[in-house]
Amino acid sequence: MASPADIRLAMVAGESSGDLLASRLLSGLRPHLPDAVIHGIGGPRMAEYGFRSDWPMEKLSVRGLFEVLRHYREIKGIQTALRDRLLQERPAAFIGVDAPDFNFGLEAPLKQAGIPTMHFISPSIWAWRGGRIKKIARAVSHMLVVFPFEEEIYRRAGIPVTYVGYPLAEVIPMAPDVAAARRDIGLPAEGRVVAILPGSRMSELKYNSASFVGAAVELARRERDVRFVVPMAGARQREYFTTLLRDAGLAEFPLQVLDGRSHTAIAAADAVLVASGTATLEVALFKKPMVIGYKMMRASWEIMRHMGYQPWVGLPNILAREFLVPELLQDAATPMALADALSVQLNDTARRARLQQRFVEMHHSLLRDSARESAQAVLRLIGLERGA
Template identity: 70%
Template sequence: MVAGEVSGDMLAARLLAGLAPHLPGARFHGIGGPRMAEQGFVSDIDMDRLTVRGLFEIIPRYREIKGIQNALRDRLLAERPDVFIGADYPGFNLGLELQLKEAGIPTVHFVSPQIWAWRGGRIKKIIKAVSHMLVIFPFEEEIYRKAGVPCTYIGHPLAELIPMEPDVAAARSALGMPPDARVIALMPGSRMGELKYLAEPFVGAVKLLAARDPDLRFVAPMAGERQRQYFTELIARAGLQSVRIDLLEGRSHEAIAAADAVLVASGTATLEVALFKKPMVIAYKVMRASYEIMRHMGYQPWIGLPNILAREFLVPELLQHAVTPQGLADAMWEQLNNAANRKTLVQRFTDMHHSLLRNSAQESAAAVMRVMRVIAASKKSS
């Protein structure tokens, strides 16, 4: 198994939990993170060595990452595992899966690349590289069935982890916040690459929002000590010592549950916010050259998962040059104070939650076991 980032680690951990009862003596190894390790996974290489964001940002590290891919490929070709599972991270995993499948090793890819959003030509490579695709959004099944790729919709694991009706009072109590406070959660991303582009405008927006309402409270879950230190320095530089900003070690779900509205970087976190039924503003900013290429390759007007699933702009998206303190503050102020919009979002996000709710660990494990049984039967008959 290979997961290259936090979201893939979470997804793969769910799959491992489902597989364990069926394969009590199996050895699971490859590249993974802490959640996979909790399920008994052995990581041969630190997952952080694969983490990179954007198109051009990968160039300085291409040789290193390609070397990791080649070393893992050689090891797996010699080992001949019963199945290889790529958890998201398509740029790395699809190339590896292609070589393994050609050598007769069954491959399962867990979470479809967003070919419905951009780079639709990837379906040609997927047909050659993937024995079975596991998808987490219901509309993806038809895409793969039409392409002739065996596919199973397993639901989204986050829909199981997040309660249908979040307990706001309990979250605020756990974080030491008054029940009647007005709270904004800040989620500028877990990677330093994201913070580089988003943390400063996020902090600038906090300054503007606090000027409008000095009683506002802010909470920001941090992915690690480097992120916390970087964010702390920006807060000090902006002169926000008098503004109540709580920086948390992780605890992102508590932060979202406690919030009245969320300022969030585009990515999986936007779906988490939707499942918590919260108003939000989505921000996205990368290297300019990367953005221009991705913009021209896109097939639809949305980048945020809640908007993609709804097929409309349920929540505002601010992209690239629009990611300014003023733009973010204005959009957040509207999300924070529009009661009618809040009521609409709660209903739409509740419907979305129901559509994504399955037993993902059980469904994904059953699909992997089917792939393994088919391969075992074909080997036996030959």
């Protein structure tokens, strides 16, 4: 085994949420491997820990069956080029962070070639496509999971697994400072604020933005004191969204578009309209009432809606095993319906108090030193485990 100074690791994160989760792992790993070369595909948060991205992360930020097909040739080309590079380089390990379709396709040939592979965050095999466990077994040397119930699934399948807790449960405060968040983004201390998170991927923006903006317009008509804040994941997303607002004649609408800073936007909010995905759990960790909405290409929806194992799609609802917050999907995600649901989340005081308590309990259940746990798992995988 090479000395720590000679270690090379490869990682791939496919979108902003994966970039954030990977940065938590790197924060725990860098003190042990300060001189290691770590490269692959990732974003700005990973770069803060010396990660080098060989391709822009945005190339992988596509969601939906048919949307992926449109970009298949480019994505497949990147995957093949990175695979060939890593087979020649032979890093000490490859760590795939989320992006399961892309990363499992890399991990399988790397593992077969004797390169240890780790996957950080299990795909939702407990929610749909449970048969993927066989594919995972062929691709993954060690799985890191973020929900306690996932450990047993992998143990039964004979796949080494470590529960590391949900990383953002450590980052997000138990009691967010609403006043500070509002000051930080120039919002007035008084009045009510709704954060709108239509998704970080361009494909999500294109399907969700119109309904989400329409819901904001309808809610503003009913609730005169409400302001809106919308964080955008990147320059392309911001340009798309601001163009949509301009074309809709909403240049003077009380809506503030932010460059990133989604956590600040959520902390500042009284309620959140959020696209289904990991952001829903972030909203829960901030203890905010929310409405989950989602739209996708019709053909993708018709296929995927028949593949689920349980009635919920939002992570807070899945963890609670009940509909804690509303889910309005596809045809149900109309501006009027979203506005109706948001109005309830803003104005039902008893519901807001119950939600806050449930989300506090959820936050405690997900707390663990994820940076340390995940880093120790990587060090064990490459034979360099350090003491606690």
